[in-house]
Amino acid sequence: MSPNSSYVLIVESDSDAIAALLAFLTPEGFSVLTANDGQRAVDVLERGVAPALMLICFPLPKSPAGGLLSYVRRRTHAARAREQS
Numbered sequence: 001m002s003p004n005s006s007y008v009l010i011v012e013s014d015s016d017a018i019a020a021l022l023a024f025l026t027p028e029g030f031s032v033l034t035a036n037d038g039q040r041a042v043d044v045l046e047r048g049v050a051p052a053l054m055l056i057c058f059p060l061p062k063s064p065a066g067g068l069l070s071y072v073r074r075r076t077h078a079a080r081a082r083e084q085s
Helices: 015-028 037-046 067-084
Strands: 007-011 031-036 052-058
Touching: 007 015, 007 037, 015 031, 031 037, 037 067, 052 067
Parallel strands: 007 031, 007 052
Antiparallel strands: none
């Protein structure tokens, strides 16, 4: 999958909550990706996806407290540093 900032990434372990969010977002034209735990969210991001928005439910299975957010912060800081050089 190529980087695309038009995606919404939903990180949620509850399948009913995911279904409700998909029912709301997809008819509005959003491209939605889902991950049911923190590790899968990191896997999605590692593939180069750059979502415009992440909806994250806490606490997350398979993710230490703040682990996913720390990963996103590091990735954002690294991208900004590359842009400035």
